[in-house]
Amino acid sequence: MGEATVSPSVAALRTRFGGAILRHQVSCGDTIVYVPAARAHEILAWLKDDPGQRFNYLTDITAVEYRDAERPLEVVWQLRSLARKADLRLKVELDKTAPLVVDSVFDLWKGADWLEREVFDMFGISFTGHPDLRRILMWETYAEGFPLRKDFPLRGHFSRAEQTRQALAANPEAHYSLEELSIAAAYDELPADMKDRLAHGERGRVK
Amino acid sequence: MGLTQPEGEAGTEVSSMSPNWVTTRLDALANWSRANSLWPMPFGTACCAIEFMATAASRYDLARFGMERMSFSPRQADVLICAGRLPFKLAPVIRKVWDQMMQPKWAISMGACASSGGIFDTYTMVQGIDTIIPVDVYVPGCPPRPEGLIYGIQLLQKKIKGESFLDPDLRQEHMVGPEGLFLPARKIDEVSEPFGNSVHQTRSA
Amino acid sequence: MSTRTLEVSLGTATLDPLGNVITAPLGVQLPAYPAPQDDLGGEHMLINIGPQHPATHGVLRLVVELDGETVIRVVPHIGYLHSGFEKLGEYRHYNQIIPLTDRTDYLSPMANNVCLALAAEKLMGITITERCAVLRVIACEMSRIISHIVWLGTTGIDLGAFTPFLWSFYQRERIYNLQEAWTGARLTTSMTRIGGLMADIPDGFETGLRDFCRTFPKVLQEVDTMFTRNAIWCGRTQGVGPLSAEDAINYSLSGPMLRASGVDYDVRKDRPYLGYETYDFDVPVGEHGDIYDRYRVRLEEMTQSTRILEQALDRLERLRGAPINVADPRLILPPKSRAMSDMEAMIFHFKQVMEGVRAPVGEAYLGVENPKGELGYYFVSDGSAKPVRWRIRPPSFLNLAVLPKLCEGVLLSDVIAINASIDIVMGEIDR
Numbered sequence: 023m024g025e026a027t028v029s030p031s032v033a034a035l036r037t038r039f040g041g042a043i044l045r046h047q048v049s050c051g052d053t054i055v056y057v058p059a060a061r062a063h064e065i066l067a068w069l070k071d072d073p074g075q076r077f078n079y080l081t082d083i084t085a086v087e088y089r090d091a092e093r094p095l096e097v098v099w100q101l102r103s104l105a106r107k108a109d110l111r112l113k114v115e116l117d118k119t120a121p122l123v124v125d126s127v128f129d130l131w132k133g134a135d136w137l138e139r140e141v142f143d144m145f146g147i148s149f150t151g152h153p154d155l156r157r158i159l160m161w162e163t164y165a166e167g168f169p170l171r172k173d174f175p176l177r178g179h180f181s182r183a184e185q186t187r188q189a190l191a192a193n194p195e196a197h198y199s200l201e202e203l204s205i206a207a208a209y210d211e212l213p214a215d216m217k218d219r220l221a222h223g224e225r226g227r228v229k
Numbered sequence: 230m231g232l233t234q235p236e237g238e239a240g241t242e243v244s245s246m247s248p249n250w251v252t253t254r255l256d257a258l259a260n261w262s263r264a265n266s267l268w269p270m271p272f273g274t275a276c277c278a279i280e281f282m283a284t285a286a287s288r289y290d291l292a293r294f295g296m297e298r299m300s301f302s303p304r305q306a307d308v309l310i311c312a313g314r315l316p317f318k319l320a321p322v323i324r325k326v327w328d329q330m331m332q333p334k335w336a337i338s339m340g341a342c343a344s345s346g347g348i349f350d351t352y353t354m355v356q357g358i359d360t361i362i363p364v365d366v367y368v369p370g371c372p373p374r375p376e377g378l379i380y381g382i383q384l385l386q387k388k389i390k391g392e393s394f395l396d397p398d399l400r401q402e403h404m405v406g407p408e409g410l411f412l413p414a415r416k417i418d419e420v421s422e423p424f425g426n427s428v429h430q431t432r433s434a
Numbered sequence: 435m436s437t438r439t440l441e442v443s444l445g446t447a448t449l450d451p452l453g454n455v456i457t458a459p460l461g462v463q464l465p466a467y468p469a470p471q472d473d474l475g476g477e478h479m480l481i482n483i484g485p486q487h488p489a490t491h492g493v494l495r496l497v498v499e500l501d502g503e504t505v506i507r508v509v510p511h512i513g514y515l516h517s518g519f520e521k522l523g524e525y526r527h528y529n530q531i532i533p534l535t536d537r538t539d540y541l542s543p544m545a546n547n548v549c550l551a552l553a554a555e556k557l558m559g560i561t562i563t564e565r566c567a568v569l570r571v572i573a574c575e576m577s578r579i580i581s582h583i584v585w586l587g588t589t590g591i592d593l594g595a596f597t598p599f600l601w602s603f604y605q606r607e608r609i610y611n612l613q614e615a616w617t618g619a620r621l622t623t624s625m626t627r628i629g630g631l632m633a634d635i636p637d638g639f640e641t642g643l644r645d646f647c648r649t650f651p652k653v654l655q656e657v658d659t660m661f662t663r664n665a666i667w668c669g670r671t672q673g674v675g676p677l678s679a680e681d682a683i684n685y686s687l688s689g690p691m692l693r694a695s696g697v698d699y700d701v702r703k704d705r706p707y708l709g710y711e712t713y714d715f716d717v718p719v720g721e722h723g724d725i726y727d728r729y730r731v732r733l734e735e736m737t738q739s740t741r742i743l744e745q746a747l748d749r750l751e752r753l754r755g756a757p758i759n760v761a762d763p764r765l766i767l768p769p770k771s772r773a774m775s776d777m778e779a780m781i782f783h784f785k786q787v788m789e790g791v792r793a794p795v796g797e798a799y800l801g802v803e804n805p806k807g808e809l810g811y812y813f814v815s816d817g818s819a820k821p822v823r824w825r826i827r828p829p830s831f832l833n834l835a836v837l838p839k840l841c842e843g844v845l846l847s848d849v850i851a852i853n854a855s856i857d858i859v860m861g862e863i864d865r
Contacts (some may be wrong), residue, residue, distance in 0.1 A: 050556050050798035079699075080686050081801070082827040086814050089822055096519025100464075100799055100812070100827070104683065104697070107704050136835040159513035159864060160353075161318050169352055169521055176518075176525055178352030182421035183414030185352075187361055189317035190324060191409050191469065238646040272486055274493050274515055275861050276540035276621055279584070283610070283620075301488040316864075319493060319514045322485055348533070351518030372621055 031075055031110050038103035039065060054111045062114045063125035069110065070130050071099060077101040077110060080131035081136060085145045087172050097124050097147060116147065126152040144170040161192055245266050248395055257392045263307070264386035265295040270330065272304030272323060274313030277340035277372040281312040284375035294382055300424060303329040304367060308385065309362070309372040313353045314342035324405060332400040335365040335389070337381055341374050346421070356421035375386050476507060483693035485514045489592050489850045492860030494834075499850060504848055508841040510834060515864035523824030527790030528554045528628050533823065536622040538826060541584050541863040542577035542805050543623045544613065551626035551813035552707060553800035556746060558793050560629050560765070565756040567708045569631060572643070572746045574708070574740040576800070579650070580609050581805035583733045586657065589854040591728070593670050598657050605646075605653050606848030612642050618800045629766050630759030630789060640747055647747075652688060652734055661729070675840040675852035685836045687830050689807025701803035715742050725855040732857070765791055790819030806830050806857055826865050830858040832857050
């Protein structure tokens, strides 16, 4: 693969943001930059809009939890500049003892919509500013937890019979109401008790 | 033939009719016509659905066996072919589709995932659709070759031809029980346990 | 008008708060009409398409809010095929993950196998042999053809044209014959290994593939004649579901969806792998991003794939007898005969099977140009034989997310057509 070359974006980032760039490394030819969670959105926006960077394509958003329980959770953004044919990987470390929250980049790249929902579903990391953060792969009232966390066993927490019972009890048409469709557009106008229900992961019921 | 005894009747089992030449001829006619005109309800989820499509295409041609018309409406279908893996999120859907099908109906579990969970012994996967709906024929394979599926269909046809309308258990609807399960909980846990090499495959690192 | 007035005056009907007539048989007391907020308002209809539906291309559920025949909003619900692939990958050695990749995008299994091997090889810093690279290119392009054939057949069915499905599926069977001769399986091929391939191509494979490349363009020509200037096809696909280039980039689309909108981004050209920069092929790019452009792009891609296959076959002739696996006994299983007789070979065999091949500490992301778009595998390793994290960056997942935007204000039948044009495979979306 050749020698490990650091992406020129690292130097540009350090010039622009200074100490906010915590550290960087190169792994298998890819450059990875670590930034604090509070500055992530600002840095990503700059990477997208700055004429020297132009990372206009969001390849992926995901999260990583290590087997070593003391290492923090990482949220990973893979960015690409189509015009400059350059890649960059940005990471934020989230302490597992604190609330797992980071800013959403939905306002920068619309592709972040479902990607962030999946990270929420699989890891329990919330993205503030996301228009409609709810589970996407598991059903919305899924009670077993966040599957890709390391403390979640491969076969799930509950017994197979209990999983089957919960699955059969979920009415497939229960999430088929105007409430759900309106959430993104009119969340503020929903009544307080419905917001409360939604906050607990419950979705609408069909009459 | 789906009628059950009303409550309070004495428990003597006297069949109303004994098998004779007339009933066997009627059976043969009904079973022959049913077996050779099974309309499948393709409940295709994953890779097996692609092999199902290939079986229905011109090279293997399911239409030869009477499965000319795929019925995507359960109301008009005879046999539900679950082709592919079934996650728990899809379990109430297949249960509802199965309940919507009208008797006489059969189910073919196509592929390893539908039969037993396959390679997916994970938090999301139903370990065999027979924990959700009653299954008549299991077709192993990952995915089963079209010839394998055709063999499974022929086994079902054989099974149908062996049916008799005098059998009181024949057209019973097996609904989801009062505690929300189709099979008893103990049975589901028993068939879902990993065995053999699978026991070692739930260890990470 | 007059009927309505008559009904109201006879007392057999009342008006609900919205002004619609409610009728009841004579003598029946109508109950109090329920408050409007309990009802949808009587204007918009909510219908549910799927998850079991012939036209959703898998277990996709679309909840559509309709005003008559016009779509107000479409909400896709996915996750009905979520199988826990990424979780399962953390419990498997790198070579054991290869069979899992067949089952994600099951329409182009060999391409996924190749992507996984390339990603793991990037993580471990392995360079494959030249013959292996050429064979992997052949695998990828064969997969591109069969995936686009499924798309073509099923989209034709969705729009009402059934016959090209049968024509093209027969061609698919020819590729399946070749896949089966090479790997033993029609669909779940698992053909790559870290550092090489499961097996070299058998005798007759090259002749069979050349034969396919010679006759396949004629089938494409037939399909082209059937569709490209067909009034019904054009009426249903031109101008339907257009997407601008800026939106396509912002929504992280990839593959034919992105190129049909006019963005010239193909991973094979921009970030070449397997020596794609040495092959002579064109990348079709559309203009409007509607269904018609996506159709033209995919059709042309199949022709270009045939071109690449012919070039790859020419190279194979030069590389006859060359090795397909790297010469590293820690990585590649020794031949069975040696493993049974030679002590060292037996130890290498034992270590690879029981412990698996360890990857160095690090991480790697590799994207390839899959038929559906850019498929990326992201491995994070802590030095053990099983990855800490295996992330699949699924092209169809991101491509499907743009469906609500494309379906604003179209007719219901266009929703089916647009959904078909995105070319999704639920195994990859839900993983």
